[in-house]
Amino acid sequence: MALSTTPTVVRRYVAFELKRLREAAKKNQSDAAKRLDCVATRITHLENGRNLPRLIDVEILLPFYGVPELVPHLQDLVASIRTGGPIVELDVAAMKLPRGFDMYVGLEQGASRVFTYDPVVVRGILQCRRYATAAVRGHYGSELSDDRVGEIVDLRMRRQEALDRVDPRLDVVTVVDEGVLRKEVGGPDVAAEQLAYLLTLAERDNVTIRVLPPGVGAHPGFHGGFVQLGFPIDRDPGVVYLEDLSGGRYHDDTDVIDSYTAVGERLLELALPEQESLSLIDTIRRELAT
Structure with missing residues (x-):
């Protein structure tokens, strides 16, 4: 199934997914901040959508959360937000998310x-x-x-x-x-x-x-x-x-x-x-x- 969406929606999804993956790994924001060598408020801003993560942030955080296989997928989404036009086409079947987790469910969870x-x-x-x-x-x-x-x-x-x-x-x-x-x-x-x-x-x-x-x-x-x-x-x-x-x-x-x-x-x-x-x-x- 294809999903037609906008960079703003994808941005929300990235934020909610970062929070969900951190919580699933039983890490707190201080743990994530220490891993990125930053203050905890930066993690808060990444998880509420105020700030977009850098590609290196994704590369560091996702293995820390125990899901290194999701790094390319989330990096692709971040890149699409930074360079995409008003509409982003996503193929859910190709999204390397935890089994069954698609864009809508991620938004619903947030x-x-x-x-x-x-x-x-x-x-x-x-x-x-x-x-x-x-x-x-x-x-x-x-x-x-x-x-x-x-x-x-x-x-x-x-x-x-x-x-x-x-x-x-x-x-x-x-x-x-x-x-x-x-x-x-x-x-x-x-x-x-x-x-x-x-x-x-x-x-x-x-x-x-x-x-x-x-x-x-x-x-x-x-x-x-x-x-x-x-x-x-x-x-x-x-x-x-x-x-x-x-x-x-x-x-x-x-x-x-x-x-x-x-x-x-x-x-x-x-x-x-x-x-x-x-x-x-x-x-x-x-x-x-x-």
């Missing part, structure tokens, strides 16, 4: 807020394992081996660990079409399990699920589903992510983001209140379970 509008399928970060397996298999058919399907599903399950994150806390707000809840993905038993899973997730104070009923008629979300990511960075406008069969696209132009913000706000106005949404989810769950 986000403090995720808003989604889902008119087709429950968003991956909210899927239970059996539903995720059925969704992936249904989408790709026999194109993927069982092992590859398992890898994709494992990634979706690992992504949900972000819901437990404290710093920065991740808040997820999703508006889902009622029709999505009634789709028997994997059969009625799996679909019912997915709805029960949504009810469990909704018990968290950082997960809000709202249902858009068919009675609202025409609405500004007719252009399709989308994800809007917000980051704990001062004056950062965030990123809108769109995906279709040909790949993913990122938008960080403020006018585009403002348009999607307005769409999201309107969808929340049209959606059922939170408790009514959860009651409807439970009603559909019981219907499927019978």
Whole structure:
């Protein structure tokens, strides 16, 4: 899959990936600063996107974090930011990241807020394992081996660990079409399990699920589903992510983001209140379970 994105988005990703790799290696910022022979605030600036790392920084830090194989990949991204035009084309299949970790997931892991509008399928970060397996298999058919399907599903399950994150806390707000809840993905038993899973997730104070009923008629979300990511960075406008069969696209132009913000706000106005949404989810769950 190709990803069409901008240098600004790639810059955020590099910052979040440096932080994630350091934490995975159980190193603190002082350890990294000592390795680079610099002050700890420089590591902070590299990890929040204020400063872009030098190629030599990447060459020194990544082996220190235990992932020397990622040096060429991250250096290529840094170089693309410094020399690239307004659009950067990335081939996820060629990205030498930890297994299954792509650009979107890296940004999602650094986000403090995720808003989604889902008119087709429950968003991956909210899927239970059996539903995720059925969704992936249904989408790709026999194109993927069982092992590859398992890898994709494992990634979706690992992504949900972000819901437990404290710093920065991740808040997820999703508006889902009622029709999505009634789709028997994997059969009625799996679909019912997915709805029960949504009810469990909704018990968290950082997960809000709202249902858009068919009675609202025409609405500004007719252009399709989308994800809007917000980051704990001062004056950062965030990123809108769109995906279709040909790949993913990122938008960080403020006018585009403002348009999607307005769409999201309107969808929340049209959606059922939170408790009514959860009651409807439970009603559909019981219907499927019978």
